[in-house]
Each structure stands twice: as C-alpha cells, then as structure tokens.
Amino acid sequence: MTEIASNDLRALFRDVLRIRMVEEAIAERYAEQEMRCPVHLSIGQEAAAVGVCAALDKDDLVVSGHRSHAHYLAKGGDLKKMIAELYGRATGCTGGRGGSMHLVDPACGFQCALPIVGGSIPIGVGLALALKQAQRPQVVGIFVGDATIEEGVFHESANFAAVHRLPVVFVCENNLYSVYTHLSDRQPDRPLADLARGHGMPVWRGDGNDLGQVLAQSREAVAHARAGQGPVFLEFTTYRWREHCGPNYDNHIGYRTEEEFQSWVPKDPMAQLAAKLRAAGQLTAADEERLRGELAAEIAAAFAFAKASPYPDAATAGDKIYA
Amino acid sequence: MTEIASNDLRALFRDVLRIRMVEEAIAERYAEQEMRCPVHLSIGQEAAAVGVCAALDKDDLVVSGHRSHAHYLAKGGDLKKMIAELYGRATGCTGGRGGSMHLVDPACGFQCALPIVGGSIPIGVGLALALKQAQRPQVVGIFVGDATIEEGVFHESANFAAVHRLPVVFVCENNLYSVYTHLSDRQPDRPLADLARGHGMPVWRGDGNDLGQVLAQSREAVAHARAGQGPVFLEFTTYRWREHCGPNYDNHIGYRTEEEFQSWVPKDPMAQLAAKLRAAGQLTAADEERLRGELAAEIAAAFAFAKASPYPDAATAGDKIYA
Amino acid sequence: MPEARELTFTAAIREAFDIAMSDDDGVFVMGEGVADPKAVFNTLAGLPEKFGKHRVMETPLAENAMTGVALGAAQLGRRPVLVHQRVDFALLSLDQIINNAAKWHYMYGGIYKAPIVIRLIIGRGWGQGAQHAQSLESVFAHIPGLKVVMPACPQDAKGLMLAAITDDNPVIYLEHRWLHGTRGPVPEGRYLTPIEQPRIARAGGKVTIAATSYMVVEALKAAEILDIFGCQAEVLDLRVLRPLDPAMVIQSVRKTGHLITVDTGWGKYGIGAEVVAAVAEQAFSALAKPPARLATADYPSPSSMGLIPGYYPTAEAIIGEVFKMGLLTQDAFDGAVAALRAQKGTLPIDVPDPKFTGPF
C-alpha cells in the first residue's frame, strides 16, 4: 500500500475538522427548529469521505445517499448553499426543493444525493456509462452504507458496471448499523466485501477511521478504475456517533451500548489524525486554534447567510415540474 | 462426492426420458395452434431437474420460473393437468387461469412457477422461513436460470435466506443464454457461483448434463440445507436445444452458431445416461423400447385427456378474484 | 356499544397488533426497524419484548424480496404484516405486490390465498421532500386482487388493521403520519371494521365531502365551521378504496346534490376521479352542480416550508369550493375563513400539531 506523506494528511486535517465543525454546528442549532428537514450526521465517519474525495480528481463525480453532508463537503460542495438548503431557503443548493437529503453541487462534481436507500447507485453507474461512451477520463465515486448493499439495485448496478468495465469506485462506509438494526441481524457472517468479489470486482478493506489508510487504498482503487479495468469496491469500517437521524446522542435508547460507543471514541478519525500530525510536528496547538478560528468564522457566515436568505416564493412551487 | 449407484440412475432414466418425450410431443403438436400459450421447453436440460428433484424428499417444496415443465414433472407434478393447462382447459392445474407459465401442483410440493424472472425466488425463501418457523424438516428448491440471478431480488432473497439460515437450495441451470443474449454480454467473466459465495453460501458447481454428478452434488447440498446450516447454491452448466420460447430449433437465426449447438449434442444428458446404463448392462434395447412404449401411451392419454376436456366456462372468469 | 375510552391513533394500531398476535400464533410483523427502539413511531412499542423477535422481525433492506418472502410464508399458514416506514419505499416492491400478491388467488385458480398485510406510512411535513412524502394509494387502488384501506380515526386504525390481518387477501393499509397523534374513542378487545364501506364521519344535508385519511380531519374542521355559518356538510370517510363501494356517497349526493372530494394523493387519475366518475355514471341527475375535486398539487412534494402553502388541500380550500358552489354567501364565506384561521393560530404549516418536531 502506498505511503501517504504527512503533509498530504495535514491538508486533509482541515477538511476533516471542517466537516466535524459544520455538523456539530448543525447539531447545536437543530433544536432551534429552524432547520425543518431530517438531518443525517456523519460525525465520527469523516475520514472515509475526506480520504476518498482526496483520491479523486476535481472533475471526477460523486453520488451519495441520505447521509451525504460529509461527502458533499469533502468533494468541494458549497457550504453556504448547503446550510441554506437545510434552512429551506431560496439560496439553498436546490432552492429549497430538496432539503438536506437531496444535496447537489454539479460545479464540484457532487452530482446528487438521494434518500431512497440505493437509489443513487444506478445513477452513478449511468454517469460512468456516459463517461465511458464519451471516452472521458473521469471516474464516479458511489458512497453507500453497509445496509445499502442489501438492496437488489446495488447488485444489479454492480453487475452492469462490471460487465461493461465502467469507471466506478464503490465506497461502502460500514458503520455496523442500518438505523437501529445491527449488521448481524441483516447479513450473514462473512466479509461484506465478498459481495463485490462475487461481481468480479477487486476489493480493498480498511479502517475507515484511519485517514492515511483510507487515502492510500482509495488512490489504488481509483487508479484501477481510471485505468479502464472496471469497477472497484472499498469497504471502510467506521462508526456513527450520533443518532441515525437528528442531532442527538442516543446510546441510552437501547439498540447499542454506551460501552460500544465508548470503544469507538478513541478511534475518532479526527483525534487520531490530529495526534499523528502533532507527533510528526506538523500541527501545533496554535495551528489548530487558528484553523478552528477560521473555520468557525466560515461556518458562522454560512449560517448567517442561510438565515438572512429568503424562503422561496410559494408562488414558484409549481414551476419547473417539466423541463 | 458421493458415488451414485447405477440402479439409482436407472430409475431416473425413466424420468429424464419421460420429460424429453413430453416436451417433444408438445413441440410436435404446438403448430396445431391448440396450445395457445407460450411454452419454454427444457429439452437438453432435463438432468438438472431430475437430479435435483431426486435428491429432494417427496414433501420438500420446489418453485420455478418460466421454464418449468421439467421441474414440475421431475417433482411429480400431474402430467394430465399440465397438458390440459397448456390447452387452456378447465381440467388444467390452474383451470386455465395461468397457462404454461404458472404451473402448480401442491400435492407433490411443486408450489408454483412464475414468468416474471426472479419472481418466485422470494416466494421460495418465504416458504423456507415458514418451514423454519414451524420447525419442519423440509427444504425448498428454487430453480433459476443464469440470467435470473442478475435480478436484484435474487440477491435480496439470498441475503435474507443466509442471515436466517433458511433451508433453501438454489439451483441455477446455467445454459449460457437469456433469451438470445449470451452470458458474456450480461455478466463479467468470473464464476457465476461467486455471487452465492458472496452471500456466505456453500457452492457446488457441476456438469448439468451428467445426471450422476447432479444427483451426487444435489444430495450433498440438500443435506447441508436440511441440517439447518443455511442456504446452498448449485450451479449446473447445461444447454437449451430449442428456441427460448416455442417449439422450434433456431440456430439459424444468428444468436448462436450451429457449431455451438452441435458441440452440445454429444453431451445430451439423456443419451449420456442411456449409454452409461447400457454399458453397465442396466438398460437393454428392449427395456428402452418398453419404456418408450409405456411413456408414449401415458403421454398420448394426457393429450387426449386435455383435448377432451372442456374449456373453462367464460361465466366463471370473474370468480375467485378474492379469497 | 357505548365506549368512552380514548386512544391515540398510534396506540390503537399497537393494540390491534397486540390482539392479533395474541389471538393467532401465525401472525408476525416484519420490516426495517419494527423491533428497534423507535418501534415504528411507537406503534409496535413493547411487542418485540412480548412476542419475541421472531414475531417482530427485523429485515434487511430489501423491499421487493421481503414482500415475496411474506407471500411465500403465507402459503404455509403464516399471516405476515410487512411494514414500510414510508410508502415511497414500497415502490421497490410493486413487482411482488402487483404481479404476485394481487393475482395469487386468481391466477392459481383459487387454490392459494395471499393473507398478507402491507402497512405503509404516508409522510408529510418537516421538510420530508419529494421521496418521503408521497401518497400513492391510487396506484394500489387501481389493481384488482388487492384490498386498500386508509383509516382516518383511531377506531378504524384498530378495526381495519384487525380486519386486514384476518382477511385472506393482500391488504394495503395506508396510514398517514399526521394521524398518529390524533385521539378518539376506541373499543376494547377484538373487533373488525369490515373492509367494505365508507364511514359517515359527520352527517349533513347541504354538501357531500368525500375524503380520505388525513383529509377527513381537514374536512371535519371545515364542516364544523361551515355549520356555524349555516351550511351542513356531510363528511364521508372513504376508508376502503378497494373494493370501493360508492353507494354511500351516491346516497349522500342524492340528499345534498353537491359533491366535493378531498384526498391526500395527487388529483389526476386519483381517488377523487374514481369517486366523481362513479357518481356521474350512477347518480348523474342527483348532482345539482358540477362536482369538485381537491387533491395535492400536481407536482412532487417540495421540502422547504416556504413552498408548502398551496401544496396540500386544507379546510380553507374545502370551504372555498363550497362557496364556489353557491352554498355560502360572501359574508358567510369570509366569516368561515376568518374563523378557521383564528383556530389555526400560529401553528407552522409543516406540522400537524405543536408537539410534532421532526425529524421524521
């Protein structure tokens, strides 16, 4: 596996921290009841989003599902438009049409997010088909969860991508849960990535909380897909810290134990990365404080922008039904 | 792999020959335009049906798809009711409601056949769930084609069967084609059975035209499923002799070559079996002639029964919409 | 039977399951999240503990296969109830619902039955958006072989669920998220609400309002205010969309001469179309005025609350139609609208009541 230079990681630390701080800000302000749409936070899972998107080129494409904030931001999505969308404002990335579960920013290649689980997988494969038909060099990253690959459409899409050798990078963030149902209640005891092997895809499996590993594996996988050798599959083990949907911690409600959660806290991808950088002398306390300050300002500005933005005009609700 | 006693095979020769003769009779009479429904013949593929069903107990259950005649007969389905169904008569196995693509005979455990490709897979898994819930010892055989497993519902069903360790025997007759489309246009180049391995299932792959091998592998697989160790997957390579749907040969129309077809003729499961039995001194020319005579009589009687049977009364067409 | 006890819609559903599962070992519930701590908006609370996880069974994400699995299990004496937290997810399973379950009894010549229930929740509000707030009952109601019910009050929520579970046919049970918190009288013990007919939710002689699901709530709100302003509306809760029995609607129209339909789905080729067509065919001369249909606006559900005004039919819109039919003076209409608005107060447009704070 490729070694990752620690100054590469340093640049990525900013991205991880930024996503973390954005989502913590969302969590904090959600109770104000002004973000009136469901939110699925990625806190604890940021490394997969950041590592994979770092391995992608700017003009590569990405699609995601319900838990898409991190992917959107990691790919370079516009923060202001995202927060405005959560606030249902006209300045949001869909002008308030979609809400948090339909983030989109074609400017940076974040093609779409869709909350019907698995719904964006064939979209991503179709993008890859068009890229191949046009002999363009991009690849398409398709983010899925451990439950998403239970849907038949994953398999149908994987098979099609494989037979046509399409430039697709499947990225599975295995956080062990589908809402409140554990993997063991949903799938047999075998490596989940075997499903992808069944479709003839090469597979990388890694620690999704270790950004260095994510990045190294993603680079290999992306190179493979870009070389025209067909789709690849990445499985990253990770853990969701907050409730499935919404801003709170929920270890007390009974589907997982506080101990299980606590066992993941030391594996915090952000803390691990910070520790590594500090040890390498690449991140001083002052650096970090400055970074946090910059990001806090950016985030505050995004929320201010959202709140200052108007709601879309109800009279336009019936526009753009047909192109 | 278990050795199969040649007197076991002798009994099964009758079943193979019977299915062959039934389907040839259908092919012969189809042009009369009295069987007014689509027919999907299994000529050339009989060994898989017969071998698998021989490995099943009488009260085990079976479901099938569009190409179900052989499975129906091998499991013990009523020949008269089948032919009458093809003739659309009131005495058919569904009273003319379903036609050739909806064969059914619960008396022998042939639970259903369905022409929406993949449609009967979860039905079979649901039967297995109920068997397990009731702690009954039966297993369920689910017949699929090489294209059927491209449908998402196969994977969804396989995963569910695996996580609940249901007594399911998936039987894939890989005849290389989906209608007129070759496997290589539809799936990547890897063993098809890897898909089942991905779901954590043990897999047996064999020559579907070698009845001895089919039977031996099926017995092992069925024993595994019956022991409560979860679903299993059998892949049998074979070849369809006639057109996808209808009575004719169609090697001239361009989707496969006459040479390819000819290369399969020596692999005819019936001829191979007959040769083996003859070599073992278990089948004399006289035996075979007697057998053919008996079967011809039975088949003639079934056609006569069908033709003598009335059409269902049009006035009953609106009955039994709701139970 | 007089019955003072009131329950929420949620509790009524829960009670139906408790009774059904106690009475018949064959009944089991399956779906994503059925045994989780949220217990499908609490409608299944405590049942996994009481009946075991094999009878309140978590499933993988596999809507189409799970439907077939339910149908398969039903062949051997089980009575599965499959739950989807949103009807939108059921679009993945229409193959098994429409191609298989709906035709099972018929296409096998009556030798098999398909006693399964598919329970689907209709989302609304709190920014659910295009893929979590559809109301697709017309799609199901169009299909022979299915039965389709939409309870609008706690009593029917329980009675129709018990009837659905007892029925030997596939029953689509559509429940509106905004009804969960409503309260009403619910008889104790086992009773079945026949899957046969509408319910007269309120009697009246001037105009017939035929409504479905949550729109019955809006229709009743309208009817109360209309009453004050001298127009007695008869509110019919259609409740059973297949088999639809239009007789009660027709009888009402013969009395009132005026028909307004209000339903939770899209209007074109929707529930109201069938009701209006049936009345036009069978009781044409009873209509004093052209009938009117109210339905969700003919586009996908937007997420932002800024885009919601005008999307869903409301009591106010119903009163507007009554006015257009000439059944209210301008003054009465203005008064009715003012009264309605006062009643609504400052409740945001995207919640049914102040307690509803999302996120689903």
Next chain:
Amino acid sequence: MPEARELTFTAAIREAFDIAMSDDDGVFVMGEGVADPKAVFNTLAGLPEKFGKHRVMETPLAENAMTGVALGAAQLGRRPVLVHQRVDFALLSLDQIINNAAKWHYMYGGIYKAPIVIRLIIGRGWGQGAQHAQSLESVFAHIPGLKVVMPACPQDAKGLMLAAITDDNPVIYLEHRWLHGTRGPVPEGRYLTPIEQPRIARAGGKVTIAATSYMVVEALKAAEILDIFGCQAEVLDLRVLRPLDPAMVIQSVRKTGHLITVDTGWGKYGIGAEVVAAVAEQAFSALAKPPARLATADYPSPSSMGLIPGYYPTAEAIIGEVFKMGLLTQDAFDGAVAALRAQKGTLPIDVPDPKFTGPF
C-alpha cells in the same frame, strides 16, 4: 401534407429510431433483447448493425438498475431509450421511474433534466396470462413529472417516439402488442407529434368515444358500423395521457352530449375515471346522459381463451353502450351487432389477426 405511403406500426417505430439515432449521436437504445435477432418484434431490425451494439445495447436482467443507469447517463448528454418487452416487467423499476426520474428536474430545483424514454409493450392474447398482459398506464399517468403517451396509429407511433426522444422529460411510451401489425399512412422523414393533445380519429356528432391505444381500433370499428345505422360517433384517440388535455374531449361532448370512454387498462381508478371526472367538472351541463366507461374486466388476465370472452372491451360493447344511451333503436342495435359479428368472422378471440400465432 398529403402522404400516401403506408407502413405498419412496427415499421413506423423502427423508422423513428433510425431517424433519431442518425440525427443525434446521444440517442441510444438499451434493454433485454434489443440487439437480438427478434429485434423487439422487429421494431429495431437492422439497427444494431447500422449503429453498433453500443447504441443498441443489450442489458442484463435488472429493470430497476437499468432505469437508473439510463437516468444517470442522461445527465451527461445521452438520450437513452429503455425498452421492456412487457410493461409488467417495469413494475420492478417503479422506484427509479417514480422516485427518481419523475422528480429529477423538480427536486433539484431545475438544474437537471431527465431526457429518457421508457418504451413498454402491452401484451394481449395467445394465453399471455396474468403477468404478461397488463396495461398499467394509469399507474404512470398518475405521477407528475412523467409524460405518458400511447400511440394508436403508425403515424403517431413514429411521431410520438420522435417527440419522446426529443423531449427533455421522462416519457413513458406504451405500445400495444396488437397494434404492431396494423397499417396506416406515415410521413417520411423527421416529424414530431406534440405530446399535448388527443387526436380526432373520426369526426361525428352524436356520441363521443374517447379511447386509448388498441381500443381506438375497436372504437373505429364500432363507429363505422354505427354510421351505417345512422349514429355518427366521434372517436377521440386520447394518445397523450399526461399531460392530459381534456379540452378536445369537452369540445366534442359539447357537440354530442354523450360520452363513452374505452381504454385498455382496468377501469377502477383508470383512464376513463379521469376523463369522465374532468368532463363532469368542466362541462357538466353539456352531458345529456350519464357518461359510461368501458375497460378491461376488474380481475387479472386469465390465460385460457375460454375465459377471455368478456374480459376486453370490444366494438360490440361500445355499441351496447350507445344503445343503452338511447342513441340506437332496438333494430339498429341488432343490425349493428350482426354486422360486426359478420365482419369478425371466425377469427379466434385471442389474436388480433390471422397472422398472429404467438407465442408472444
């Protein structure tokens, strides 16, 4: 433009594809069997050879994913046409059609388009049975964001296909198997039939028959015979079910005062319901008699030809409705029925013409 050239419906579709693919490199066809020797009932004959197998692309069996793939490819300038040999198979893909394609433009605030065509063949006859002979247009027509067309003549088969391919929205193109062999005038070259309005298939003043797809053929048969017996029927080929423009139907009813709808699907919550409801709402007083709906019987399609009489609406049934409306004397009615039967001769009930010998 006068145009003598006649083509079959099949050849008209083929010509549409030939033109569309020649004119625009972005257009490609995908589906199970599109490049096989049967060429989807010959509608694509020769096209794989002409345009290459990457533009007439075989697919695995994966209806839902292939729909999403088409939609995805359309985002980068491709214009895919997805073909299913039976509409019944499309039930596996309603998630991608309804949840995604129909809402694509709207839910992303207008930044994306969804220029895909989904071509679905409606089966009938030769024992197809419950799962290969459904006519599910109502399911699609109900959904905002989709366009839904059903050509009934070769000219529209070509013109609507070209229009569908040119349209920037998802278009569901439903083609009836029994129309494939019909013939009619077809202009040469590229022309678009606007996805906007019904077509007057035959003018007349006594009764309006609004029909879809193959039922236009039955309606025209009825109209010809009715004419002989003194009753001039106006036959409207609805042709575009979404967006439905009822204006032409209303205009016709204002002239005739009588409305009969005939469609290939099930009746309840079907196409006729919307047409009747729209007329009842918008042209109530124009109706001299209650409207009537004819549709496929309200149960699954049986396989046996013994069970088919009474299942599909026929010219005879249409004449029966005309008679019930009082527009024919008993003698005229008897004569019309006799004439129809004589015309039909001994053609079996399960084929459209003597050349149709199955098996699909």
